Amino acid sequence: MKGTVYKSTGSWYTVKSTEGKIYDCRIKGRFRMKGIKSTNPIAVGDVVNFDLEQTGDATLGVIYDIEERTNYIIRKSVKLSKQTHIIAANIDLVFLMITLNKPKTYTIFIDRFLATSEAYDIKTVLLFNKIDSYDKDELAEVKYLAALYRKIGYTCLGISAKTGRNVDQVKEMMIGRTSMFAGHSGVGKTTLINAIEPSMELKTAEISEQHLQGQHTTTFAEMYDLSFDASIIDTPGIKGFGLVDMEKEEIGDYFPEFFALKQDCKFNNCLHIDEPQCAVKKALEADEVSWSRYKSYLQMVSGEEDTYRFDDYDG
Structure with a gap:
C-alpha cells in the first residue's frame, strides 16, 4: 500500500493511504535513508509504501520503503x-x-x-x-x-x-x-x-x-x-537552526542577492570576505546589500555556532 505520513513521533507514524484510510505504522527493521544520518529517517510529508499486519484486534502498518522526495x-x-x-x-x-x-x-x-x-x-x-x-x-x-x-x-x-x-x-x-x-x-x-x-x-x-x-x-x-x-x-517551535551539508564556498549561492553579483567578482570562487575586486563587498559599501544579511553570511561561512541558541543571541 502507498500513503503519506501525517504524523511522526519518532517511533510510530500516522499514515494516510491513497484510499483515504488512516493507519498507525512502524518502520521495518533498521530503516535508514541513503546518505542521511537523521534522527528521524521518515518525516511528515513523506510518501511511503507499507504492508499491513494483524496484531491481536489491531491492524498495523509496516513501512518498508520511502519514495524519492521532491524536497x-x-x-x-x-x-x-x-x-x-x-x-x-x-x-x-x-x-x-x-x-x-x-x-x-x-x-x-x-x-x-x-x-x-x-x-x-x-x-x-x-x-x-x-x-x-x-x-x-x-x-x-x-x-x-x-x-x-x-x-x-x-x-x-x-x-x-x-x-x-x-x-x-x-x-x-x-x-x-x-x-x-x-x-x-x-x-x-x-x-x-x-x-x-x-x-x-x-x-x-x-x-x-x-x-x-x-x-x-x-x-x-x-x-x-x-x-x-x-x-x-x-511544526514544533525551532530555537536553533544548524546548517547541514553546506560547503562555505557555496553558502553565498543561497543568498540570492549575492549570487546575482557573483559573476562580477574578479575570482569565480570569491568568498566575498577579503578578496580583491569583490562585487558583493562593493555593493555592501554602496548600501546596495544589507549589512545584516552580510553579517549572517559571515557567521555561516565561519561555521560559528552551527546549533545557535537564538534566545541568547544579542547581535
Whole structure:
C-alpha cells in the first residue's frame, strides 16, 4: 500500500493511504535513508509504501520503503551534533513566522532558514505576525525588514493571527498546496492555523513572561487536511537552526542577492570576505546589500555556532 505520513513521533507514524484510510505504522527493521544520518529517517510529508499486519484486534502498518522526495527542510540536531533532523518533506510552500518581541526573531535566524530553503528548493514566505500589538517604532521596524527581504525577492506580509488581519491572503496562497508553518515557539503558528481553520481548535499557550518565549504546544510535526483544498504541516517551535551539508564556498549561492553579483567578482570562487575586486563587498559599501544579511553570511561561512541558541543571541 502507498500513503503519506501525517504524523511522526519518532517511533510510530500516522499514515494516510491513497484510499483515504488512516493507519498507525512502524518502520521495518533498521530503516535508514541513503546518505542521511537523521534522527528521524521518515518525516511528515513523506510518501511511503507499507504492508499491513494483524496484531491481536489491531491492524498495523509496516513501512518498508520511502519514495524519492521532491524536497525537504532539514537542520542539525541540537542535541546530537553529528546527526540531522528532517522537519518535513515534499513541501510546496513554507511560511516563516516572525515576531519582533515575545519572542524576538533575529535576522540571523531568518537568514539561516532562508539559506536552507534556497538550498533545498523550497519557496518561503515571511509572515510578520502580531502587528496589532506593535507601537509606531516597532511597525517602522517591520516595514524596514519587509522592504529588505522584498528587495531580495521574498514575499512578505504583515499579519495578526489574533485579530485575523491579512489571514485571508495567507489562506489564498495555501490553496492547492501543502504548506508548512515554521518559527520560534510563541510566534503564533498554532493561533494562525486556528484562524485559518477555526474548527481545528488546536491548543495554544501563553508566552512565558519570565523568559518572553513561547511554550511548546506542538510536540511533533503533524499534517492536517483543510476544508479548502489545502494541507498544512504544523511544526514544533525551532530555537536553533544548524546548517547541514553546506560547503562555505557555496553558502553565498543561497543568498540570492549575492549570487546575482557573483559573476562580477574578479575570482569565480570569491568568498566575498577579503578578496580583491569583490562585487558583493562593493555593493555592501554602496548600501546596495544589507549589512545584516552580510553579517549572517559571515557567521555561516565561519561555521560559528552551527546549533545557535537564538534566545541568547544579542547581535
